Amino acid sequence: MGTHILVPIDGSRPAWAALEHALTAHAPTALTVLSVIDPLEEMYLAEDQLEPATVTVARDHHEDRLEDARGRVRRTGFSGDLELVIKTGRPQAVIPEYADEEDVDQIVMGSTGRTGLERIVLGSVAEAVTRRSAVPVTTVRE
Secondary structure (H helix, E strand, C coil), X not given: CCCEEEEECCCCHHHHHHHHHHHXXXXXXXXXXXXXXXXXXXXXXXXXXXXXXXXXXXXXXXXXXXXXXXXXXXXXXXXXXXXXEEEXXXXXXXXXXXXXXXXXXXXXXXXXXXXXXXXXXXXXXXXXXXXXXXCCEEEECC
């Protein structure tokens, strides 16, 4: 049985570096790229409280990000199973929950290295995922 790796992406350079690292250092047979619509980061309360046009714009943005990921994965010659997923919620909770539900073997994610007030207000997603995850988490900085 092969290795199923989950790579959450947020469009940052460390996230793209994590995707590359997952493909080159871990050689997965299955890869899931996850983009999480964070209602707090998007300054929304919840998807069901948004205007339909606003939800569509947010989803379109995340779909574009996943298409970019698909192109990057294809350029590496990856021949395993590739799944592109969009979820809504707090990434700190969504990422480990998804890993549990989908039998992921490893999470590989970027770390932006927030400091100061930004870290206090927004926290470290990578740190929270590492604490909550039942599977190993590799963090990558560019």
